[in-house]
Amino acid sequence: MMKYRNTLILPIALASGLLFTSCESKNDSVAKSTPKPLTAAESKSALKKWESSPDGVQFKNWEASPEGKKVHAGAVKINKFIRNNAPMEGVVTSLSLPQGARLGFGVMVSIDGEEYILSMGPVSKVEIQQLKSLKVNDKIVIKSRGVSKAPKYAFAIVSGDYLEKESKVIYKRIPNKGGC
Structure with a gap:
């Protein structure tokens, strides 16, 4: 009886040992394969390479178009608020995003007379109920x-971190754990 038990335990011990060492080596390779940050010269050359790609050319053409200039002007208009993490007053203009939008939950807002897409990150059940209580023309x-x-x-697409209606917080982005 003891002989059979030992013959069953030995393969299990060997298999678990092999699994443990293979997991360890996988973790080592992941740690070793973490890319280093690019230098300024490498970043500049990567940007030039992207700008010469079909996607980069298309983006540059869009930026130079009247529609692209309008969107850029709207983004510049609220940059001072974003840099200072200052509150912006807005008015909800639509409860739905433009057709084909893949930005998650969001609404259209007007800030200083300019239209923006207000996009939220991950939303909890309580927050989604509060966000769905918004109506057109809500400040x-x-x-x-x-x-x-x-x-x-x-x-322009505004990434919402914090949303307040009538002095009541209805959405607050949860910061990423472990850094940036």
């Missing part, structure tokens, strides 16, 4: 960490 206060633009949209 809101927005704090954002960034504004972006894309040829697909005719509006």
